Amino acid sequence: MSTASTAIKAKQRPGDRVFSGSAVFAGSMILVTLAAVALFLIVQSIPAFFASHEDASILPESFWSYVGPLLFGTIWAAALALIMAVPISIGIALFISHYAPRRLASVLGYIVDLLAAVPSVVFGLWGIGVLAPAVQPIYAWLVDNVGWFPLFSGPVSGTGRTILTAGIVLAVMVLPIMTAICREVFLQTPVLHEEAALALGATRWEMIRTAVLPFGRSGIVSAAVLGLGRALGETMAVAMVLSASGAVTFQLLTSVNPSTIAANIALSFPEAFGINVNVLIATGLILFIVTFVVNAIARWIVSRRQEFSGAN
């Protein structure tokens, strides 16, 4: 009887069992860790959801009226950062991939990556010590001359530590990751597309507009969403640079600024006690959910891109 149809099983040695067992164990540790993160955060947050001002001294009324302005500030600061960082990172990525001399390109890419190596607390220190004093005169000028525009209405902050400054610092911090992703995608543009465009007489910009950008569109979007996820969760730089008052306002240049969830936790946690701790952990849970949703959207875009890659 022929045995060609039955699969040949390799002999299972003890070493194999131990090794594959520990590999599976390590993999499941990830599962356990994440489940533990979610579980502990939820367990510690439950008392906060039903707390009122009598239970927790930092709550104005209910939990939701406390977390609402913080959530607004988190999203507003991240959005400001993104508005500044997206065009600049696309520009840098194009410069490195298509404009800079070939030999210099990798060195320039490494220099941009250096920005990612700077710890956030150093960015915070720099933001207070250098950036805020440097931009304050510009803010004052903006309020005096363009103050009719609602975003720029006064009175101007005397220290420059406004939500716009925090947005600038956040933008600098998310630049490296966004640039790296955009650069990767732009470099993957099929060379034939680029050469075809150039052969038809396109200038370099027309080549980029017709070949590189359409190919890299979903890459740009996923880079932007990943940068948004980073900016939402960034803590220390915002906590140090922003002088927050917890108001809900769109004004960029005044000393009345909304705070962000992460910065608020970092500033309030060391002195928190009793149920206040649970309130802060609950705001952390909200932040976790928001970043989770944002990252899920980014992954969904990336996976769609793999299916409908522009290369074919």
Added chain:
Amino acid sequence: MTMTTKPEPTTSVATPIQNSLTAGRLPTPAPWLILGAAIAVSAAIFGVMGLAGEAGYNWGGALLVGALLYIPSIWLFSMLVEGRRRAMDRLVTALVTGAFVLAMIPLISLTITVITFGLNRFDADFFTMSMRNVTGEGGGVLHAIVGTLLMTGTAAIISIPIGLMTSIYLVEYGRGQLARGITFLVDVMTGIPSIVAGLFAYALFSIFLGPGTRTGIAGAVALAVLMIPVVVRSSEEMLRLVPNELREASYALGVPKWLTIVKVVLPTSIAGITTGIMLSIARVIGETAPLLIAAGFTQSMNWNLFDGRMSSLPVFVYTQYANQGNPPEAYLDRAWAAALTLILIVMALNLIARLVARFFAPKFGR
């Protein structure tokens, strides 16, 4: 167009050909000339404005406005000489280069600031003393360096085996539902904000050891949560780069799977894995928020991970800034010096990682 049949015999340099292909274009040095002119105009404007005010000459402002002035002027000149399409090309070139230069401004400014302020207190005392019983000037950062090394080291000890084995599982064993689930969860873990990791470690230890517990091990756990996904991602990428032929050759010789992984796959990818691990350490060593939440801060030496609060370099920077005493300069100097130390450590880790990647990469030469 006139044709010269007799070229000048005395000149060795060929004269540039004047034909329709290069006609109607700006000469090569034109952009630089326009840039210089733009900066000169802006410098003159700032000079006139500076005469009126009392403040010193604003070099940064002059350069910035000059660079901004260059963008419309190159477009205008190109529009007049070269036409609309080339003008657009020049404009985008200027904008793209400008974006790069703009990103360099914070990097350069940050480097200069950290070095100039940091060197004020970058002395022997700073690295041999703790902050115990220090008010005002003096004191050092030794307790924070010890804390950083202990906590980061422990985080590495936790996360390197888990991360490496997980990536081995994903590449060598993982099929079906579990592998897909783990890949997804690693993605989720990558996106955990650092402060949430700190809250998790705090919540975990306060449930078992009572509320308000802040220890070094909690900080290490928080860092490990942040580090594991980075290790998994980078090692997985490196393991996937190992050619399948190597594995098949090993199997064909009758080598068991686990020995193939240990003796063939890992040695081939060890340089890349080491680089990834070093970069992940460099990433978590600068984390402030989780350590502030989970490990707290102290002024004294603490060698015990399991008892009492533990300082670390980034938290030291933050607390020196946030709780300034008298005189405030002493506190700020310590903060900047610690920031410089931190940046030097991170840069050194990055540099070593790149060197490992370059010199120990497997040679696939034939």
